Amino acid sequence: MNKGEYTLQRESEFAWRIDPTGKMRVPGVVYADESLIEGMDDKVFEQLANVASLPGIVQAAYAMPDAHWGYGFPIGGVAAFDPDEGGVVSAGGVGFDISCGVRCLRTGLTVDDIEPHKKKLADQLYKHIPVGVGSTGRIHLNDKGMQGMLRGGARWAVEQGFGNPEDLEHIEERGCMAGADPAEVSDRARKRQQDEMGTLGSGNHYLEVQRVAEIYDRNTAAAFGLQVDDVVIFIHCGSRGLGHQIGTEFLKYMVLAASQHKIELPDRELACAPINSELGQAYLGAMRAGINCALANRQIITHLTREVFADVLPKADLTLLFDVSHNTCKVEAHRVQGGERKLYVHRKGATRAFGPGHPEIPETLRAVGQPVLIGGSMGTESHVLVGTEQGADLSFHSACHGAGRAMSRHQASKQWRGRSLVDELAERGIQIRSPSMRGVAEEAPGAYKDVRAVVDAAEKAGLARKVARLEPHVCVKG
């Protein structure tokens, strides 16, 4: 199939390859069905080819089934770099919302428990959890608090009384990203964050109360503690102003660094620095502090959610299934051409998906594999998947992260009215609360790809296996 100036070779029903041309060092590989490929903007393939031309890239540049056009790297993109081969780290390859991710909580409730209380639940969650552009919370960090948060992540949040130590076992990195260097986080980034802890933010961020609508894999669902009609909560948000400020600042520095290190950038947005350089290390230190910010943020929001449930539905017991980020660069051991190497894996709008037995998965889940949390668009379904063993060879253990946009925000806001969407969804039993009706219009379900097609493609490509489908009942929307 031809997409723009690129020719895609069909490797299998769900895998497509762009052979290296021009400055590409490795192939580009896209996991998707034919219809998803057809729907992808030509820009996705151009961006994938650009990523494949960066120094030190290993094996291939990958795009997940939900891939769409992003800043420099495609969203839904995965690229691993070897520091010993001149590999780079890129702020645009992580994304501006550092460690944006999803956390899933079980509630111990069934849909019958919440049905009579949905409006109150929606109102109270909306009242209690700050949401929207520039939203601030009740937490105001001084210098010491900021330092503790940037180093400690969710562990810091638990020490401050937000949640309990058991939560930490079910968060990537056990809630605390090692190697964070707060000294690399600018005063401006700190200032932007000091009143924003425990806030959802805007755009596609949300907190959703959902019902388990269907189980695909009974054994894994049992291991995850999920059954049909159970109520679960998805929290989708990131590192707010802090992550954005870090991304913005380092992007500028990386444009200069790339030129100093004689790295040819096919696109300025791919600005990067060698991993083994002062700036590369500084970014990694700052980015890891950003990861801790996002982990702490989701931990505090969890605490606020527990407070609301204790009030509205006191028999609820909110326990953490898992917390996984989808905008990161992480050092991981991967087998490449027979040998094991330490690679810097960029996942931008892509979820880590470790298979069964992986040492970094919490012990209680290790036998089955890592939960892969896929947030659908507002008013549509979400999915829980599980990592596979073959994911190691397919995508450095990565899968999709959501439905993926099919239409720009601008286009969506012209096509839908927020108020009517909220009313239509309410008629279908879905309570939406949002400070921005324009935001709701931009996030219209119709502006996204079909999430079921995305997870089906991820499963059939072997990236992850479907476990459960979730349908929304209450959504607090950024």
Add this chain to the structure above:
DNA sequence: ATGTAC
């Protein structure tokens, strides 16, 4: 994603 432009 984002004090939706510094």
